[in-house]
Amino acid sequence: MSKVFKEGSRAIFSPTVNVVVSEIETIRTEFKQLLAEGITELIVDLSEVKMIDSMGLGVMISAHNSLKKAGGTFSVINASKELYDLFRSMRLTQHFSVTSA
Numbered sequence: 001m002s003k004v005f006k007e008g009s010r011a012i013f014s015p016t017v018n019v020v021v022s023e024i025e026t027i028r029t030e031f032k033q034l035l036a037e038g039i040t041e042l043i044v045d046l047s048e049v050k051m052i053d054s055m056g057l058g059v060m061i062s063a064h065n066s067l068k069k070a071g072g073t074f075s076v077i078n079a080s081k082e083l084y085d086l087f088r089s090m091r092l093t094q095h096f097s098v099t100s101a
Contacts, residue, residue: 002030009038009072014045019056027056031063040072047078047101057090064096075099 003014011034017023034042042063046052052060064074075097079087084100087093 002027004030004034006034006037006039010041010043011039012043012045014048016048018051019046019049019059020051020053021055024055024059028059028062031059031066035063035066035070040067040070042067042072042074044074044076045078046076046080046083049083050080052083052086057086057092061092061095073097 001016003016005012005014013030013034015023015027019027031042044060060074060076067074073096076087077099078101079098081100084098087098092098
């Protein structure tokens with residue numbers, strides 16, 4: 001499950017679960033729904049997330065690519081130090097904004 005705050009074409013998506021394989025289909029569906037609703041700026045707030053696995057990274061990369069293709073932006077906020085280090089080591093910080101808590 002996730003909390004979503006929408007304002008115009010901007011959405012803040014806050015997962016309340018870890019972004020791992022067992023939750024990916026739900027998160028992917030939620031991302032697709034936001035894009036279908038015309039969201040062009042998606043901010044993912046990781047303040048309640050402790051772990052992201054390779055499938056979780058994959059769904060975020062996919063969302064970033066879809067938004068970029070549509071002229072939009074994708075960013076991550078409130079990542080823990082460990083999650084920020086993961087994004088940095090995977091060089092994802094070169095593709096979209098990631099800030100730590």
